[in-house]
Amino acid sequence: MSCLDATFTLTPQSPNYLDDYKNTINYATLYCYGADFWASSPYDLLSDYASNRFFFDSSFAAGPNLDYAQWANRRKTRFLQSYINLPNYAAAQKQLALIFGFDVPYSSTPEPGRVLVYSDAGLLKDQQLVFGDNQFLLEIESLDQAFYLYFIHAGGHWFFRGLSGYVA
């Protein structure tokens, strides 16, 4: 049970949020630039679709030492991208809490899951995805400008579950 409904939740099956209010459009979207599939459940295409998740395989993780703020580097790897533009809330000085949901399927993966969180100006955080945990939080201070976030797959086997935004 949650005490606050998310303003939006972006998932593989529902990657867009659009809220048209007083001729101003609040918009958030999720892009996936590559995910992985194995032959068997729960890593195969049908299972991923049924569970509304993307799977990332450690074999195809990005090297951690490149600058993924650069498209030339980003385009060679698997990553998720989010664009968020919430102008209606900016006027009210609102902030945004973004929850990144994930699953790590088992504890004995070759290495922990790892995501490099980037903006266009550089690395924001090198985030480990630990077995037993299932989310991390981004606190966005201001909504007066639209922005992009990039989540670079950089290690481990893990599933992406969704990105939920709470305006507060």
Add this chain to the structure above:
Amino acid sequence: MPIIRVTRKQIVAANKAREAALKEKVESAAAPKEEQPS
């Protein structure tokens, strides 16, 4: 739960960086190409 804080200053810097990268890409595409040796 791990928390990543993104400040307004970081968002402004990111948008400036994106704008500069796009501008560079457009200028590079518009620049006359050198003739290739035959």
